Ligand SMILES: Nc1ncnc2c1ncn2[C@@H]1O[C@H](COP(=O)(O)OP(=O)(O)O)[C@@H](O)[C@H]1O
């Protein structure tokens with residue numbers, strides 16, 4: 701469904717992304733891993749049209765979307781979430797979700813109906829009329845997922861949606877992501893929480909200093925010396941092997 705070929709991006713002198721190619725088959729959950737600064741978010745930024753790559757191509761659902769605007773890409777059915785979730789604090793939870801729904805439902809009534817439906821599916825049913833500022837961090841993560849789903853996207857690029865959550869909240873988001881997949885969505889997931897990666901993804905790519913260093917099942921990756929090495933400086937090797945989250 702998503703095919704990325706030879707993406708590169710330099711910021712000043714820094715090669716943030718270097719010749720990255722990856723595939724996300726329809727219906728799958730694929731991981732994008734790597735230490736901080738590896739270039740993961742930059743890949744999302746390029747794939748979703750927020751930045752132009754220096755080189756490379758992005759194909760989505762059989763179409764070359766390289767250089768398309770984020771809005772255009774969103775209309776085609778791909779949406780990214782942001783690492784830092786910033787809801788509109790003056791709006792209710794339902795109105796915040798509706799922001800995504802307006803893309804295909806310009807009428808407020810319809811957008812709000814879609815928002816209510818998606819909000820309930822994501823466990824926000826009891827919070828719909830509350831201000832978004834009343835949400836906990838876990839609630840904000842659900843809101844971010846709900847807003848993405850409300851756009852009607854088939855491919856979701858999720859950037860660290862579990863960061864900052866406690867284990868019980870992580871388990872809830874893992875269950876929600878499985879549910880989203882079972883409803884027919886495809887997911888590319890940037891995630892540091894290994895417990896979640898291990899249980900969710902079929903295969904994952906590992907980036908280090910902008911380059912892809914490995915691709916395989918989570919079980920293969922945690923046994924890959926180059927992957928362990930890439931994480932060592934951050935003390936993640938032990939966590940990887942124990943399956944604990946950061
Ligand atoms: N807009 C930008 N301008 C300059 N440097 C950037 C910009 N965005 C990211 N970088 C740099 O590119 C590298 C990769 O960043 P990023 O893609 O955010 O990594 P990750 O998401 O894997 O932690 C980092 O060194 C970061 O500082």
Ligand SMILES: [Mg+2]
Pocket residue numbers: 740741742783
């Ligand atoms: Mg990032």
